[in-house]
Each structure stands twice: as structure tokens, then as C-alpha cells.
Amino acid sequence: MKPWEVSDELWAVIEPLLPKHQRRTRYPGRKRLDDRQVLQGILFVLHTGIAWEHLPQELGYGSGMTCWRRLAEWQKAGVWQRLHEVLLDRLRAADTLDFSRAVVDSSHVRALKGGPQTGPSPVDRGRPGSKHHLITDATGIPLAFTLTGGNRNDVTQLVPLLEAIPPVRGKRGRPRRRPDVVLGDRGYDHDKYRRLVRALGVRPQIARRGTEHGSGLGKQRWVVEQAIALLHSFRRLRIRWEVREDIHRAFLSIGCALICWRRLGSLR
Template sequence: MDKPIIDDELWKRIEHLLPQPKARREKYPGRKPVPDRAALNGIVFVLRTGLRWRDLPAEMGCGSGVTCWRRLRDWQQAGVWDRLHELLLAELRGAGQIDLSRVIVDSSSVRAIGAGPKTGPNPVDRARPGSKHHVATDANGVPLSIILTGANRHDITQLLPLIDAIPAIRGIRGRPLQKPQVVYADRGYDSEPHRQRLRDRGINPILAKRRTVHGSGLGKYRWVVERTHAWFHNFHHLRIRYEQLATIHEAFLKLAACMICWNTLQRSAQAF
């Protein structure tokens, strides 16, 4: 493929975050390993297209699907995607693209092919195995934190973990941002104890109440998280959970969040 999937500017940010490869033996070093950038191209290609690992085109030069899978696993264990996410959030804040005046939380369910950790009977899919993507975004729809659970986990159980998982966002001089002023959520998060816990943290909870008429007006704030879920589902590999290992699916989720942040940063740069 002529054009690399990961452009040069993004690769510069990723390259120094990757763990150093093991030293090769001087005698009988074995086959030369696939370059990290080539393996990352293969990983992102699978993420975007939903292709099976074994069907990666040989002409991409990324080695076998097993090689790419192992790199994704190792980089996830090394915390590469978490650090990249924090780096991109800091750049977005420096560009004036982070707004923590409000945070919006929501979840979406996806079918899981087979059982595995963090799957469960999906109540909206005839109890077939499924998982939930719980997402918290800022006022602009930038993904701040994402959590994977089984599809049978109630949304409210992840409200506080999502808020706690928001990293400290630097990017400009002064104290880093981490705590939102307001949290918006739909009726699935209606819980008075959780409202009080948010208030105890100095956060104003605006959570829709169950058994009330529609027309609360929260839609004019909450639509951004629905758009963010759509951005995640533009990565075809996230529409259905194919990976039995939860860590691999979580790695894809975090990599997708980084790609969304990078695309937002690119759009903001083009606007000037």
C-alpha cells in the first residue's frame, strides 16, 4: 500500500511511547522482526475494516495477523494507548478543544461472538452474549474515558468509575483539568445516591429521572456522546466484539479513542 495508514505526525507521537524491543543475539539472531510502524498499520487496518487477523493482506508488509495481535497485546500491557490518549488530550487542551464545563456519559451495547471476560446476556438482544462500551465525553464530544463491561451490567454502576477514569489533562500552564463542573446522563443513570456522591465531589449532577415525561431538554447537551458512539462504530471492528480476550477489545477501544482525538486535533488545525 502506497500511503501509510498512520501518518508521519501521529507516528512521531506513538514511536517514543513504544517499549524498546528485546536485544537480539549476535549469533543466530533469527528472523528480523516486523517494524513497529508496519505492525501498527496492520492493527489499525483490522480496527477500521473489521477484517479477521488471518486475512491481513500480505502486501501491507505488516507480517502475519498473529504478529500484529501480539504487538497489540504487548502495547496494551505496557500502557501505550493510555499514555497516547493523555498526550493527545493535552494537545487538544492546548488548542482550546477541551471543554470540561460539562461531561456527558452514555453506553452502547455490541454483540459478542462467543463468551469471554466482560460479556453477558444482552437484555436488548434476546439475551445473546454482548458487551457494553461506557463512554464519558467532554462538551465537544472528545472521549475522555471508556470502560468495557458485560452487556448485563447496569449503566449506573459505571457512572463514578467513568468520572474517576478521566485523566489529568495538561497542555497549558497551571493546574491540570480532571474534574468536570456538570455531569449529564439519561434515565439509565437515575440514582439519588449517585447524585449525592457527585455533589460530594463538587460536581453538579443533571441526570434525567425515570417515569417522567419526555422533553427534559437534556438532548441539546447529550447529543455529542451519541455522535461519539457513532465515531467509535465507524471502526468496524468495534461494531461486534470478535475478541474473546477482554484486554484485546479494550486495546482496540482505547486505540479508537486516540484516533478520534487525533482526527479532532487535525480538524482544529485545519480551521486556522
């Protein structure tokens, strides 16, 4: 099975989350293309990085514009965020999520067409760029992300990342939302943000600037770097082609959800 093809098991998870559409009895117009086929077209673009207008018609996934509109519609309906939350619930039910610590990091991507949440990148000679900020559990499962301009300081996203973690169910009792500890590199070294993190009930474990390397945090922080690499294995996320912020966020949410789905598949 090709990576963009939707298996029966994955479709059984996604289909109940999609908004239902009733065809008009009067002036019904052209029949709506099958949701599963359109989803495969969206995943084809995510995996290959191909432009929407170049989506091959012979694949049967509909036109690129049809897939683009459906992606935006489902993003507005909260489908992708809900999918990520459902998969996190399943991972917790399988005792795979580890909230003993969380790890944060970011990665810069070029934004060739500009748009909201872009800025002159200090690591790319001032060219427009965006940053993907990611927080994972202790094993590297993506919990949440934020999107900012390429000139935004990493430390400013430390609290927003913690607050973006959804309530994760899957077990009896209250949903889990906060890790016990959050790990970060020297880019997150600021006493003000340490206090804000402690106010959320989380203990910050962040490397200090000016200290020698070899603090030992790298042995635990590598999981977030691996998760970012997995996220950017989807070619559409290596460069930000979307001017619209919501479309790029949709691709980020789908990427996080697919990483979770793969982790669930490894348990079967």
C-alpha cells in the same frame, strides 16, 4: 492516504511511546518487523473488521498473528492509554477541551465468542454481549471509557467513568480531571449515585424517570451519542470478536485516540 496508513505526524506522536527492543547479539533470530508497518496492520484490522488470519500478506504489514502479538504487547505496556492522554493534553493546549460539562452514555455490542466482561443482553434476547460506556467533554471528545457485560446497569458506571478520566495537562497549573457538571439520561437516575458524584466535586444533571421528554438535556447529550457512533465506525468495534478483554480494550483505546487525532487535524 488510506485511513489505516500512519502519517508522519501521527507516527511522530506514537513512536516515542513504544517500548524499545534491543536485538540479541547471540542467536538474534528473525529480524523484528518494523513497528510502523505492524501498527498499520493493526489499524487495518480495526477499520475493516477483518479476521486476524485473513490480513493480506501483500500489504506488507506482517502476519495477523504478528500484529495481534504486538497489539497485546503494547497494550500491556500502556501505550494506547498513554497515546490517548497525550492527545487530550494537546487538545487542551489548543483550548479545544471543554470541561464545563461531561456527558455519559453506553452502547451494547454482541460478543459472539464470549469472554470476560460479557453477559446476557436484555436487549438482544439474552445473547452474550458487552457494553461500551463512554464519557465525553461538552464537545464530544472521548475522555474515558469502561467495558462491562451486556447485562450491567448503566448507572453503576457513572462513578467509574468519572474516576477513569486521566489528569489532562496542556496548560499551566494543575491538570484538569473533573468536569463541573455531568449529564446523563434516565438510565442514570438514582439518588445514591447522585450523592457519590457530588462527593467527587461534580454536579449531576440527570433526567428523572417518569418525567416528560423535552427536558432540554438532549440538546447537550447528543455529543456523546455522536462519539459512540464515531467509535463504532471502526468495524472491529461494532461486534466484539475478541475473547480476551485486554485486546478489546486496546481497540477501544485506539479508537478514542484516533477520534482525538482527527479533532486535532481539524484545527490545523
